[in-house]
Amino acid sequence: MKLFDIDGPIMATLGKLSDLVIVNILFEICCLPIFTIGASYTALNRVVLSLSKDEEDTSIFKQFFREFKSNFKKATAITLIFGIIFAILTSCYIVSNFTLSGNMAKIYTVILVVVTIPFILSSLFVFHLQGNFENTVKNTIKNSFLLMIAKIHYVILMFIIRILAIYIAFFLNPNAIGIASFIWFVCGFSIIAYFDSFIINKLIKDIKGDLNVE
Numbered sequence: 001m002k003l004f005d006i007d008g009p010i011m012a013t014l015g016k017l018s019d020l021v022i023v024n025i026l027f028e029i030c031c032l033p034i035f036t037i038g039a040s041y042t043a044l045n046r047v048v049l050s051l052s053k054d055e056e057d058t059s060i061f062k063q064f065f066r067e068f069k070s071n072f073k074k075a076t077a078i079t080l081i082f083g084i085i086f087a088i089l090t091s092c093y094i095v096s097n098f099t100l101s102g103n104m105a106k107i108y109t110v111i112l113v114v115v116t117i118p119f120i121l122s123s124l125f126v127f128h129l130q131g132n133f134e135n136t137v138k139n140t141i142k143n144s145f146l147l148m149i150a151k152i153h154y155v156i157l158m159f160i161i162r163i164l165a166i167y168i169a170f171f172l173n174p175n176a177i178g179i180a181s182f183i184w185f186v187c188g189f190s191i192i193a194y195f196d197s198f199i200i201n202k203l204i205k206d207i208k209g210d211l212n213v214e
Contacts, residue, residue: 016051017187022060023047024190030068038079042131043067044193045200049132052197067131075130077137082123089116122148124158128200147207154199161195 023044030040046067047060058066089112096108126144129135135143148155169180169188 020190038075039072042071046131048193049197
């Protein structure tokens with residue numbers, strides 16, 4: 001097999017990269033109404049998971065919108081629930097800054113941080129669960145919290161991936177922030193999802209049959 005054959009490694013890599021660019025842009029477009037972020041993110045993760053396992057059985061466009069449509073109601077409900085919770089926690093922090101001072105302000109801030117962290121970490125799992133397991137919204141959210149505790153090493157790894165991606169893109173070389181922003185716009189979200197996919201694939205194998213499903 002020649003290096004540049006249509007089935008060769010270079011063409012396969014370029015093909016996968018182009019798919020990541022396409023699904024990244026589809027994700028960003030479908031996030032524009034804001035409340036559809038959850039459905040769009042679920043579709044992104046499902047498509048990229050298929051790409052990582054070379055299981056895509058149709059065009060990226062068809063697969064993305066199929067996943068978007070099938071997960072829309074539940075993913076949107078999860079988005080709204082988490083959005084309301086984060087809005088309440090943010091409001092509490094803003095109000096506390098105006099009404100409290102000294103040690104009380106510090107204590108209240110620590111409490112808010114402790115309450116917020118589990119929601120942030122569970123959000124790394126919740127849309128993956130929505131896309132890969134048929135379940136109620138209640139159980140999907142519940143399972144995301146249980147997995148956050150039981151599989152904390154996966155959570156930490158996924159969190160590190162995001163921190164590294166943000167650091168490399170926007171802080172490693174401030175002079176190249178324009179180029180970094182363009183690359184992030186073109187394929188940043190899908191590349192993170194691609195790295196996530198290997199963790200999620202392992203997670204699915206670990207937990208299949210152990211989740212609370214209705």
